Amino acid sequence: MNRFLSHAVNRIDAKGRVSVPSLFRSVLSARNVRELYCFQDFVFPAVSAGGPELLDRFEGQTNGGDPFSPDANRMSLLIHGGGVFMKLDPEGRLMVTDFIRSFTGITTDVMFVGRSDYFQLWEPAAFQEMQAAARAQVRDRGLT
Structure with a gap:
């Protein structure tokens, strides 16, 4: 498997x-990822x-233009x-820092959500x- 799929909840120790769920760690290992780039999502x-x-992709979108443009x-x-x-530590754990907690509202549990070539950390009820809501919107519009 080379994509982050599904979702899982794990408790903060x-x-x-x-x-980090073992399936996600497997993807990271297959991609030889040793350091995670984490960012506060633009929408959620x-x-x-x-x-x-992932950072390279975002920087690539902004390179080539005026770096001082709005x-x-x-x-x-x-x-x-x-x-x-x-x-990740040697046991595959991630520190849930204030950077994560303050933006997401995570307190005791983390919902890991696969997003193909990256994954997200959510407060479970918010996810x-x-x-x-996303399912309802897709259903109401009809599948195309």
């Missing part, structure tokens, strides 16, 4: 760490995480000012609510 109350190529400055605020690099 007493030291503030959470185990979630932190998105992927390999350094659009480039806004994007930099999101991808640089709203991003950090994080590492369930957002997924139900």
Whole structure:
């Protein structure tokens, strides 16, 4: 498997760490990702995480233009000012820092959500609510 699929909930331990689901760790290993680029999602109350190529993709979208343009400055605020690099510990756990907690509202449990080439960290109830709303919108519009 080379994509992040499905979702899973894991509890934060007493030291503030959470185990990344084994299926997600397998994808990270297959992609040889040693350091995660994490950023505060542009739309949802979630932190998105992927390999350094995720940051490269965003920077590629802004390169080539005027780096001081209003659009480039806004994007930099999101991808640089709203991003950090994080590492998993040897047991495959991620520290749930204030960077994650304050943006997502996560307290005791983390919902890991696959998004193809990256995954997200959500407060479980917020994810369930957002997924139900997305399902309703797709249903109401009809599948195409």
